Amino acid sequence: MNQLELNEGNDVGGAHRAASPEPVTQRGRRTRAQLIDAARRVFEEKGYADTRIGDITAEAAVAHGTFYTYFESKHELFREVVGMLVSDFVTEARSVPLVGYSPAERIERANRGYLWAYRRNARLMGVLEQAAVMDPDVREIRLDARHTWVKRAEEAIHRMQVEGQVPAHIDPYYAANALGSMVDRFAFVWLVLGEPFEEQQAVETLTQLYCGALGIERTPKVLP
Amino acid sequence: MNQLELNEGNDVGGAHRAASPEPVTQRGRRTRAQLIDAARRVFEEKGYADTRIGDITAEAAVAHGTFYTYFESKHELFREVVGMLVSDFVTEARSVPLVGYSPAERIERANRGYLWAYRRNARLMGVLEQAAVMDPDVREIRLDARHTWVKRAEEAIHRMQVEGQVPAHIDPYYAANALGSMVDRFAFVWLVLGEPFEEQQAVETLTQLYCGALGIERTPKVLP
Amino acid sequence: MNQLELNEGNDVGGAHRAASPEPVTQRGRRTRAQLIDAARRVFEEKGYADTRIGDITAEAAVAHGTFYTYFESKHELFREVVGMLVSDFVTEARSVPLVGYSPAERIERANRGYLWAYRRNARLMGVLEQAAVMDPDVREIRLDARHTWVKRAEEAIHRMQVEGQVPAHIDPYYAANALGSMVDRFAFVWLVLGEPFEEQQAVETLTQLYCGALGIERTPKVLP
Amino acid sequence: MNQLELNEGNDVGGAHRAASPEPVTQRGRRTRAQLIDAARRVFEEKGYADTRIGDITAEAAVAHGTFYTYFESKHELFREVVGMLVSDFVTEARSVPLVGYSPAERIERANRGYLWAYRRNARLMGVLEQAAVMDPDVREIRLDARHTWVKRAEEAIHRMQVEGQVPAHIDPYYAANALGSMVDRFAFVWLVLGEPFEEQQAVETLTQLYCGALGIERTPKVLP
DNA sequence: GATGAATGAGGCTTCATTCAT
DNA sequence: TATGAATGAAGCCTCATTCAT
Numbered sequence: 001m002n003q004l005e006l007n008e009g010n011d012v013g014g015a016h017r018a019a020s021p022e023p024v025t026q027r028g029r030r031t032r033a034q035l036i037d038a039a040r041r042v043f044e045e046k047g048y049a050d051t052r053i054g055d056i057t058a059e060a061a062v063a064h065g066t067f068y069t070y071f072e073s074k075h076e077l078f079r080e081v082v083g084m085l086v087s088d089f090v091t092e093a094r095s096v097p098l099v100g101y102s103p104a105e106r107i108e109r110a111n112r113g114y115l116w117a118y119r120r121n122a123r124l125m126g127v128l129e130q131a132a133v134m135d136p137d138v139r140e141i142r143l144d145a146r147h148t149w150v151k152r153a154e155e156a157i158h159r160m161q162v163e164g165q166v167p168a169h170i171d172p173y174y175a176a177n178a179l180g181s182m183v184d185r186f187a188f189v190w191l192v193l194g195e196p197f198e199e200q201q202a203v204e205t206l207t208q209l210y211c212g213a214l215g216i217e218r219t220p221k222v223l224p
Numbered sequence: 225m226n227q228l229e230l231n232e233g234n235d236v237g238g239a240h241r242a243a244s245p246e247p248v249t250q251r252g253r254r255t256r257a258q259l260i261d262a263a264r265r266v267f268e269e270k271g272y273a274d275t276r277i278g279d280i281t282a283e284a285a286v287a288h289g290t291f292y293t294y295f296e297s298k299h300e301l302f303r304e305v306v307g308m309l310v311s312d313f314v315t316e317a318r319s320v321p322l323v324g325y326s327p328a329e330r331i332e333r334a335n336r337g338y339l340w341a342y343r344r345n346a347r348l349m350g351v352l353e354q355a356a357v358m359d360p361d362v363r364e365i366r367l368d369a370r371h372t373w374v375k376r377a378e379e380a381i382h383r384m385q386v387e388g389q390v391p392a393h394i395d396p397y398y399a400a401n402a403l404g405s406m407v408d409r410f411a412f413v414w415l416v417l418g419e420p421f422e423e424q425q426a427v428e429t430l431t432q433l434y435c436g437a438l439g440i441e442r443t444p445k446v447l448p
Numbered sequence: 449m450n451q452l453e454l455n456e457g458n459d460v461g462g463a464h465r466a467a468s469p470e471p472v473t474q475r476g477r478r479t480r481a482q483l484i485d486a487a488r489r490v491f492e493e494k495g496y497a498d499t500r501i502g503d504i505t506a507e508a509a510v511a512h513g514t515f516y517t518y519f520e521s522k523h524e525l526f527r528e529v530v531g532m533l534v535s536d537f538v539t540e541a542r543s544v545p546l547v548g549y550s551p552a553e554r555i556e557r558a559n560r561g562y563l564w565a566y567r568r569n570a571r572l573m574g575v576l577e578q579a580a581v582m583d584p585d586v587r588e589i590r591l592d593a594r595h596t597w598v599k600r601a602e603e604a605i606h607r608m609q610v611e612g613q614v615p616a617h618i619d620p621y622y623a624a625n626a627l628g629s630m631v632d633r634f635a636f637v638w639l640v641l642g643e644p645f646e647e648q649q650a651v652e653t654l655t656q657l658y659c660g661a662l663g664i665e666r667t668p669k670v671l672p
Numbered sequence: 673m674n675q676l677e678l679n680e681g682n683d684v685g686g687a688h689r690a691a692s693p694e695p696v697t698q699r700g701r702r703t704r705a706q707l708i709d710a711a712r713r714v715f716e717e718k719g720y721a722d723t724r725i726g727d728i729t730a731e732a733a734v735a736h737g738t739f740y741t742y743f744e745s746k747h748e749l750f751r752e753v754v755g756m757l758v759s760d761f762v763t764e765a766r767s768v769p770l771v772g773y774s775p776a777e778r779i780e781r782a783n784r785g786y787l788w789a790y791r792r793n794a795r796l797m798g799v800l801e802q803a804a805v806m807d808p809d810v811r812e813i814r815l816d817a818r819h820t821w822v823k824r825a826e827e828a829i830h831r832m833q834v835e836g837q838v839p840a841h842i843d844p845y846y847a848a849n850a851l852g853s854m855v856d857r858f859a860f861v862w863l864v865l866g867e868p869f870e871e872q873q874a875v876e877t878l879t880q881l882y883c884g885a886l887g888i889e890r891t892p893k894v895l896p
Numbered sequence: 897g898a899t900g901a902a903t904g905a906g907g908c909t910t911c912a913t914t915c916a917t
Numbered sequence: 918t919a920t921g922a923a924t925g926a927a928g929c930c931t932c933a934t935t936c937a938t
Contacts, residue, residue: 025917028922047358049273052907063924068909130357133350133416134271143417169444174421174429178410185405185412192357193367197398205398213433220393252897277933287899292934473938476901495806497721500928511903516930578805581798581864582719591865617892622869622877629857634850636857640805641815645846653846657885668841700918725912735920740913 023070032070034060040081044123048078048131078131082141085124089145092117103165104218108207111183115202118187126192150176157214166214179210247294256294258284264305268347272302272355302355306365309348313369316341327389328442332431335407339426342411350416374400381438390438403434471518480518482508488529492571496526496579526579530589533572537593540565551613552666556655559631563650566635574640598624605662614662627658695742704742706732712753716795720750720803750803754813757796761817764789775837776890780879783855787874790859798864822848829886838886851882 023029038060042051053074057064071077092113097106118125132142153176160166183206190197200223211218247253262284266275277298281288295301316337321330342349356366377400384390407430414421424447435442471477486508490499501522505512519525544558566573580590601624608614631654638645648671659666695701710732714723725746729736743749764785769778790797804814825848832838855878862869872895883890 023922025921027917031922050358053909054907064908065910065925066923068911069922073908126357130354133354134274139417143419146413146419167444169446170432171425171429174425175433177413177419177421178406178430178433181409181413182402182406185409186402188409189370189401189405193363195367195370195401197401201395201398205395206402208394209399209402209437212439213437215436220391222393247897249897255897276931288933289900289935290898293897297933471901473900475938479901498806501930502928512929513904513931514902516932517901574805578802581802582722587865591867594861594867615892617894618880619873619877622873623881625861625867625869626854626858626878626881629861630850630854633853633857633860637818637849637853641811643815643818643849645849649843649846653843654850656842657847657850660887661881661885663884668839670841695918697918703918724910736912737914737921738919741918745912 028069031060031062031066034062035067035070035077036080036084039077040084040124043078043081043127048074048127075135075137079137079141081124082128082138085121085128086141086145088121089114089117103160103216104207104211107210107216108203111206111210112203114183115187115191115199118191122191125188129188129192146180149180153180160214160216165216170214175214179213182206182209252293255284255286255290258286259291259294259301260304260308263301264308264348267302267305267351272298272351299359299361303361303365305348306352306362309345309352310365310369312345313338313341327384327440328431328435331434331440332427335430335434336427338407339411339415339423342415346415349412353412353416370404373404377404384438384440389440394438399438403437406430406433476517479508479510479514482510483515483518483525484528484532487525488532488572491526491529491575496522496575523583523585527585527589529572530576530586533569533576534589534593536569537562537565551608551664552655552659555658555664556651559654559658560651562631563635563639563647566639570639573636577636577640594628597628601628608662608664613664618662623662627661630654630657700741703732703734703738706734707739707742707749708752708756711749712756712796715750715753715799720746720799720807747807747809751809751813753796754800754810757793757800758813758817760793761786761789775832775888776879776883779882779888780875783878783882784875786855787859787863787871790863794863797860801860801864818852821852825852832886832888837888842886847886851885854878854881 023032035056039051039056042055042059046055051074053067054064056074056077057067060066067077071080096110096113101109128138128142131138133139150173154172157166157170157172157175161168161170161172186197186202186206189195190202204221204223208218208220247256259280263275263280266279266283270279275298277291278288280298280301281291295304317334320334320337325333352362352366355362357363374397378396381390381394381396381399385392385394385396410421410426410430413419414426428445428447432442432444471480483504487499487504490503490507494503499522501515502512504522504525505515508514515525519528540561544561545554549557576586576590579586581587598621602620605614605618605620605623609616609618609620634645634650634654637643638650652669652671656666656668695704707728711723711728714727714731718727723746725739726736728746728749729739743752765782768782768785773781800810800814803810805811822845826844829838829842829844829847833840833842833844858869858874858878861867862874876893876895880890880892
């Protein structure tokens, strides 16, 4: 169970990845990687719409025309960058234990991990949300990732219903969507829009509400 | 109690407007209104970044140069349009009764009203979210609106804690933020990104989780 | 009877002419005309492929962007220019008398008129021939024009066959094409490619061969 | 007597080639030949102006940089290709008998051979005509070739005047130019611009007109 | 006020040519 | 010789903004 609303990785990312072939030479691979690195920094600083191709090549310290050796458009490069972003969330998600802890404990760990991953990638997450609204391709990546998560959370809720830990009248699919939304949006408002929250309290409240909503017993922690 | 994360209206909107003076003549007021109407349609169709001044004037059937008689920039006009969007949410919010119903009933009505208002304005809400990420002015409008709501929800939760309906260990401010996020984000994913949810089930689940999270008793409805 | 291989005028030209609407104001019409004038000069100097939009706007003494107020592409503007070229040939063609002279006399006048018109427009004729090879639209204009002429010459030959002035075994359509080709290509080699011919002798030889090919009696002129 | 308006071959072509030395190795010769083959195909498909160095190397399946091992420019390579085109016309021309047939018979064979050669090379002939308009070097090749032919045809006409087969008042040089233009241009309109002519009728009409223009007796063939 | 033409800075893309491997 | 990556000048097109009528 976790709030990862992003893609599991290669399968979906691959479906969207560039048609441009892998560079043959060592040098080519290095240049391509430089461009992706530079692009991430520029996207974070300026957002998707305000990023110029020239900003990226300047940041990567290559000639303007070199961009077109590897990418057809800003859009295509952005998808590469988003693919790496997704990978980081995936890594975080996989570190959440599925067994050996109480439900409340697992929920807390997942929430904390999600917020951490979000903080590491906050600027870029903002850009991703922005781009997803108008760009169908980006939206598809975003929704694919969300589907991956929803399925996981839904299964976890269902499992807990079978084990009698969560009431049967709750719809697992809708609940997974709603509670994921809660954590995801909270992270966005905090880390992208800049609302000044405090981490300990954020994790505590999100976890407490998450558990309460599902009828899971949990002893509140008293924060200093 | 409601999920309105948008501005209460004139006070905040007023703080941002004011750049261009109200037209003096009848004709001027009509032209100005035409531009705002047209702008809303174009923003909904193309998003903020892809809207051109020329798109708006063409849609409004006025000359290109006429735009600058009334607005200094696309940005300023967008704030006008967002101001009208906010007004619709405010109207909806005010129709939610604060007394005379059970907490669970009030929460359900607020949730339903929020989703309705969101649906009426879905395209534009998407644009607003998009613009809020990169544009500080728009972000300010968005966050002001959110603050308004948080204050209301926070006070409602606190009142219920005083009355013993909600456990004392819950932080009202964080909880108001988190639960508002849940409803707001759910609406976004449904109505902007296009996830196919069903209204009855959406309201039921959101309300049930909202109440459960706060420890409020509520008898689940059985949907057909 | 004449060698005009170019269009009669409005019908065909109109079919190809620009979609861009006539400018509304006096000033707009003047600017548009300036651009067409300038374009003709630049096309003549540099040919179609080597002409830059910037060359045209510089020659017309307007800003670069002004080009796009009136034309979508170099291609569209070129069609306008070619339309004016065609008009000149049409004017020339109409001045050739259809009656009141002997067949040989009419042929000579037509040949001379064709060469004159060609000389007036030599540079541009070269560009037109060049463009017609690769550009389907331009080719269509060129061939439409040729068809117009072929029909005229064909009818004239047929009339002379009926009157017994030309042998019946000659195919009027093929003959019209071949003899028109002779005059047209001779003009091209002379006036575009720069072979140093002399006008009197050119008219005399073309006319003598033209008549001889059709079996028309003609007394050769002795040139000084 | 023939209508070959193209170069006889090595002498003129040699005057323009010579820039890049013949490759020393076997492998080098093969690569160079691949490039020339590929270039012909690409020029035929895209025309001179729209052909990119990269198109040629891709078609030849060699690396982009390899081009510059053998050629200095697209222009130089084009001259190579045109040289091969000319060779084909020369081969055709040499197959026309100079003796042993009547004048009318020789003219007919030459016309038919010219149209055949033109058809084999139609696409490239179109490109050549196009390039000759603006490119002085290509124009020179074209005109050199034409001069070669004019000399031949002029000599043939003069010989026939001496023998009393052609009237003396005809100027051999102008007539050779004009009649060559007729056949050459007819072929162009038919095979490059795509006018739908039929071969038998084309040869018959061209030959009949050619003979008639020179006052040569010829019995028209009746086509089925 | 309204009009629509004019402006030109700014960003995009191409591609001939060079060069290190 | 062959490779393919890197370069950057050159041209294209857009569109926010100004301005004369």
